Amino acid sequence: MAFLKSVYIAITGPFRKSIRNKLILIMVVLTVLPVIIVTLLATDNTRASMEDEVLASNLSRIGWTGDYLEQELSGLNTIVYTIFISPALNEYLRVLDETSNASLYDVQKEVIDTITSVSYSANENLFDIQLYMLKNHKQFKISMMQTAIKTPPHIPDMYLRMIAGKEDYLIQNSTETPGYFELTRSLNRFETKEQLGFVTLKVNWKITADAMDLINPGLESTVFIADQAGKIMFQPSGTQKQEDVEGLLQQMGSGPGYLKTKDNYVFYDTLDPWGLKLVKMIPMSQINQSARTTLQYGLIVGAVSIVVSLAIAIIMAWTSSKPIVKLARSMQNLSFMKDENISPTKRVDEIGLLELKMYNMSQRIRDHIKTEYSINLEKQTAQLKALQAQINPHFLQNTLQLIGGMAFSQTPDRLYAVIKALSDMFRYVIREPNEWVELEKEFNHLRNYLFIQGQRYPNRIVTQIAVEPGLEICQIPKLILQPIAENAFIHGFDLKSSSWTLTVKAARYGQGMLITVQDNGKGMSAERLDRVNRKLQIDADSIGTSGDHIGLSNVAARIRLHDGPDYGVTMESVLGLGTTVRIYLPMTEMGEN
Secondary structure, X not given: OHHHHHHHHXXXXXXHHOHHHHHHHHHHHHHHHHHHHHHHHHHHHHHXXXXXXXXXXXXXXXXXXXXXXXXXXXXXXXXXXXXXXXHHHHHHHHHHHHOOOOOHHHHHHHHHHHHHHHHHHOOOOEEEEEEEEOOOOEEXXXXXXXXXXXXXOOOOHHHHHHHHXXXXXXXXXXXXXXXXXXXXXXXXXXXXXXXXXXXXXXXXXXXXXXXXXXXXXXXXXXXXXXXXXXXXXXEEEOOOOHHHHHHHHOOOOOOOEEEEOOOEEEEEEXXXXXXXXXXXXXXXXXHHHHHHHHHHHHHHHHHHHHHHHHHHHHHHHHHHHHHHHHHHHHHHOOOXXXXXXXXXXXXXXXXXXXXXXXXXXXXXHHHHHHHHHHHHHHHHHHHHHHHHOOOOHHHHHHHHHHHHHHHHHOOHHHHHHHHHHHHHHHHHHHHOOOOEEEHHHHHHHHHHHHHHHHHHOOOOEEEEEEEOOOOOOEEEEOOOHHHHXXXXXXXXXXXXXXXXXXXXXXXXXXXXXXXXXXXXXXXXXXXXXXHHHHHHHHHHHOOOOOOOOHHHHHHHHHHHHHHOOOOEEEEEEEOOOEEEXXXXXXXXXXXXX
């Protein structure tokens, strides 16, 4: 859910933040959407028209082809009837009924001659003619290549099937000769309908070639002839699964028609009375291909219209929103902290009125801020100078007592070193005019302070000062290290009997500088540390002279005042182990600010 929300914000963000983007979007929608709708409707209408044309033409062709194939099959049926009514066959049947074998040979010869004559005069795709008599189980097989009479050991399976089903005709593919089919008709006695035998014509499927060409299947179409059981008997083109055909045949009607499946248009016709189905399948992609040219032209025209509409919409939106955007950018870039040479607008419409009011308002705000800023700056400057002029009176008193005691017990050179360190501290506080000094000068001031404290507490203080090379000339606020070190002596080392350790380091930290002041004093509890850190954050916006942590608070306030909220002071402390103060400063050299 969070991901979807972020995506929604990312998409709608440019439009929520800019009235120009909103106006462009509205203009684009109003101009482009109608063009897209018209293009899609025209494309769909074109495809529908092409679909109607394909349906009508293929229904006509499938009907014509079905009639043609019925005529071809009727011609074959005529051949069978010619044999049935031939005098030779009738004489042969009479002789069989009289069981006179004396003249059977001559009658058989006449039957063979009759069938041979019919075979020569029949269709060129007729391969052979078979006559099977049930009474004497004789089978005559006549073709252009041979003539044979034999007595099979049992009735052939296809005749047994017709006898069992009392079928008058049967069409099936030849099991002996691939590419041929067998048309079988039952020979019945006219008076009693008794089955006397069967006539079978073996015919090449090429007899349907002209009819299949009439359908004009195309490269992607599939054409086939199937029997009543759904078995494909002949398929000159395309590929089709047998199980698909069985399912399609169950949905087909008796006459010409079509079905629409998921992927194909299926056209069909029934070849009566044979029960065969003529089927043509056209992939929908082929119809789409037929409409593709028109669709491409429509898309080209639509694309050009969309581009033109986009250009017009963007130009209109850009022109209409230009003064509004200009006004918004003027307000966004307006600075109240410095004077700007902005000429009042000369527009007389509503946008011009807004610009004029904004100009007058900004001038008044700038004057007010300048007055308030000057007052606050003078106040803070006075406070800071007062702070810089301070020397902790307790430290001064203790140092003077140290000097007095050393006058009686120490050598003049040691006494001079303490006096010189104190003098340098006074000179640095009073005579250094700049609020910002080089890091090296601030560390020298800290060394003088630590030297005097070392003389006050001999053999108890261990100090370590380290500055990363290259940072000596960087500028830092004046008098920020000595107050922190003084806090360590007042609050950290107080009442601590063991040795004292104070470490001060300056190093690079990212793009800035980090100064660390660490002591091994008594530390503070977590609750007090939290109060001190919160006080550092609260007091960072003002310079004061009261409180237990005047030095640290003022250091934080001065850094925040000058460098912003990204810099300042943080403190870490563990009760009984010590305290660490970290000062984050930008790394700038003198003269850059």
